[in-house]
Amino acid sequence: MKGIIFTEFLDIVENTFGLDVCQQMLDEAFDEGCYTAVGSYDHKDLVKLILTLSKITDVPATELQEVYGKAVFTQLLASLPIPINDTTSTFDFIRKVEEHIHIEVKKLYPDATPPRFDFISEADSIMTMDYHSARCMSHVCLGLIQGCADHFNQKIQVEMKAIKPDQSHVRFHIQLVAG
Numbered sequence: 001m002k003g004i005i006f007t008e009f010l011d012i013v014e015n016t017f018g019l020d021v022c023q024q025m026l027d028e029a030f031d032e033g034c035y036t037a038v039g040s041y042d043h044k045d046l047v048k049l050i051l052t053l054s055k056i057t058d059v060p061a062t063e064l065q066e067v068y069g070k071a072v073f074t075q076l077l078a079s080l081p082i083p084i085n086d087t088t089s090t091f092d093f094i095r096k097v098e099e100h101i102h103i104e105v106k107k108l109y110p111d112a113t114p115p116r117f118d119f120i121s122e123a124d125s126i127m128t129m130d131y132h133s134a135r136c137m138s139h140v141c142l143g144l145i146q147g148c149a150d151h152f153n154q155k156i157q158v159e160m161k162a163i164k165p166d167q168s169h170v171r172f173h174i175q176l177v178a179g
Contacts, residue, residue: 002039069144069146130172
C-alpha cells in the first residue's frame with residue numbers, strides 16, 4: 001500500500017483527535033509512525049492502526065474507515081498520475097478510476113495492487129459495481145465514493161452488500177439523489 005495512505009491517515013487522526021491520541025494510537029500499536037508518501041507499506045499496519053484507534057476512541061473501525069476515506073479523497077485526487085479535467089460526475093470519476101487511474105498507478109508502481117471494480121450496471125442516476133480487494137477495506141472505498149460525490153457536488157445514497165464475508169468482494173449500489 002502506498003505511503004500517502006498512511007501519511008494522510010496520521011494527519012487526519014491528529015487533526016480529528018489531537019496529537020496525544022495520535023501518539024497513543026502509535027504507541028499502543030507498537031508503530032513508530034515513520035511513513036513517507038512515496039514508500040510502500042503492508043496494509044496490515046494500517047488495519048492495526050485503525051483497530052487501535054477504534055479501541056482508544058470507542059468509534060467503530062468501520063466508521064473510522066469510512067470517515068477516513070471521505071476525508072482523504074481530496075488529497076488522493078491531487079496526487080493522481082493523470083489529469084481528470086474532463087471528469088464531470090461521480091459515476092464518470094469512478095469509471096475513470098478503474099479504466100485509467102489504476103492502470104497508470106500500476107505503470108508507476110509495478111508492485112502496486114489497487115482494488116478492482118467490476119461494473120454490473122449503470123444508468124443516468126444508478127450505478128452498481130463490485131469492489132474486489134485482498135485488503136478488505138470496503139468501508140474506506142465507501143468513504144472515497146462519498147468524498148467523490150461531495151467533490152462533484154452530488155448527493156448520493158449508497159447501499160453496500162458484502163458478497164464475501166471477509167469483505168474482499170463487496171457490491172455497491174450507488175444512486176444519485178435529486179438535490
